[in-house]
Amino acid sequence: MKRRSFIKKTGLAAGGAIAVPYILPSGRLFAQSGSRMADHVILAMYGGGIRQQESILQRYLDDSQGLAIPGNIMINLFNGEQPEDKIVYGDDGFLPGDTPKPMVLNDTVQNMGTTFREMRATAAGHYNGFITMLLGNTNFSQALRERPLSPTIFEYLRRHAGEKASKVWFVGESIRNSIPLMNASSHRDYGIRYGANFFAPPTTFGTPGKNTFSQEKIFHPEEEMSHIYKMKYFLDDYYRNLGGFIHELGNDEDEKYHIKQFMQEQYDQEKSRDVISATKAILSEFKPTLLAFNLSSGVDACHGNFTQYLRGIHSGDNKVAQVWQHVQSIPEMAGNTIMIICPEHGRDLNPNPVFDQNDWYGFDHSDANTRRIFGQMIGKGIPAGLEVGDEANPIGLSADCCLTIADILGIKNEVRNVGHVRGDSQSLLDRI
Incomplete structure (x- = not known):
């Protein structure tokens, strides 16, 4: 589809709605009190x-399926040899699974x-x-399909450090459930x-978007309003199904134009x-x-398909590594990113x-083992080769990510003083 055709068909040349649901203004509340450790932060929310x-302990099938077959399937994140038998964790379903992805990083x-090595998750549900x-807190009273009740790190950064909207991004896997509502409270x-x-690229640029924009014509504004509204509904769907469209735009015109052009390209x-x-394109x-970007869909198959879960873990390792490798190719970010x-x-x-195609059991997430996670x-x-914590002495909470980002970007005191982060949460930098 040519750019001009696309603009005409959607009627968005002026509004730029294909870019993102909204572009937000900047506005610093106070001068930040801390200095920055780095100018760029990426949060890889490795979910599901x-x-x-199966991750950092590298047991593979050893204590999950009664098979004495250990091995490392996260070859970019962790040291360790890959499994030697029952190789099923390869590519994303197009191959039989016996072809693991090659290592991305050096x-x-x-x-x-x-x-x-041992952190603790402060919540057990995906949202x-x-x-x-x-x-930086759990918000256990938080309902699904509603915005968070307390501020996100995005809001802290934009309000207390004066960051422009085009410098703060959340890339999600879909617009389902509450994913689009995590970008602001x-x-x-x-x-x-x-x-x-x-931005949810699989929706905007995937099959849903193609189906919506597939007709190669310019629509008559009076005779074919139904399809025009269909396209508008699709673009607004980030929020329409989740509590109403946002009216408070406050667009910076330069940012709006920049992002619109980027999305059209x-x-x-x-x-x-x-x-x-999409993450790599936004970084560039x-x-x-x-x-921040989230990965979860393949891994969450573990409820009923342990094989697909293993493939999701392995694929996620590859994807996170791709992002970090890409950062090194951007002069403004290489050497200045955490x-x-x-x-x-x-x-x-x-x-x-529940058994899968290999007669392997699935696993849910509700007991004490669900609270065990790693972090990097x-x-x-950041110190190289440093490892902290073990099962007997866990160090760090998933809630620490918020204060860690704030610490790196020089607004830790401001975020702490607002009073919404957990009292036991710390910056991971302080924990080491």
């Missing part, structure tokens, strides 16, 4: 519920950064697990006007169809101060009764 046993994150990283002192730009060139390609184009990697929670110690940091100023 990842057991310690060395592991474990060697190049700091690894928290609460994810927003805990962004809020409903807090009266913060809220959408300080939120992050949200991605669409025209058939790029950014998935979270990782905007050099964001903060970008990436934080953290699952939202783990999974049960004991299996459920890599980048500017």
Whole structure:
């Protein structure tokens, strides 16, 4: 589809709604009190519920399926040899699974950064697990399909550090459930006007978007309003199904134009169809101060398909590594970026009764083992090869991600003083 055709058909040349649901203004509340450790932070929300046993402990099938077959399937994040038998964790379903992805990085994150071998997840559900990283608290009273009740790190950064909207991004896997609502809270002192730009590439540029924009014609504004409204509904669907469209736009025209042009180029060139390609494109184009992205869909298959869960873990390792490798190709970000990697929670110690195609049990997420997670940091100023914590002495909470980002970007005191983060939460930098 040509760019001009696309603009005419959608009627968005002036509004730029294909870009993102909204572009938000900047506005610093106070001068930040701290200095920055790095100018860019990436939060890899490695989700779906990842057991310690199959991730950092590298047990593969050893204590999950009664098979004495250990091995490391996260070859970019951790040191360790891959499994020698029952290789099923390969590519994303197109191959039989016996072809693992090759290593992306020249060395592991474990060697190049700091690894928290045993952290604790502060929530066990996917939504609460994810927003805990962004809020610094659990909000257990938080309902699904509603905005978080307390501010996100996106809002803290935009309000207290004066970051522009185009420098703060959240890239999600879908617009289902509450994913699009994680970019800003409903807090009266913060809220959408300080939120992050949200983008769900599989929806906008995937099959839903193609189906919506597939007709190669210019629509008559009086005779074919139904299809015009269909396209408008699709573009507004980030929020319409989740509590109403946002009216508080406050657009910065330069940012609005920049992002609109960027999105149109991605669409025209058939790029950014998935979270990782979109994340890399945003990094190259905007050099964001903060970008968070979530991965979860393949891993969450563990409820009923342990084989697909293993493939999701292995694929996620590859995707996170791609992002970090891409950062090194951006002159403004290479050597001036820190990436934080953290699952939202783990999974049960004991299996459920559901079997997959290999007669392997699935695992849910509700017991104490679900609270066991790992964490990693890599980048500017982060100690290389440092490992902290063990099962007997866990160090760090998933809620620490919020204060860690604030610490790196020089607003830790401001975020702490607002009073919404957990009292036991700390910056991971302080914990080491």
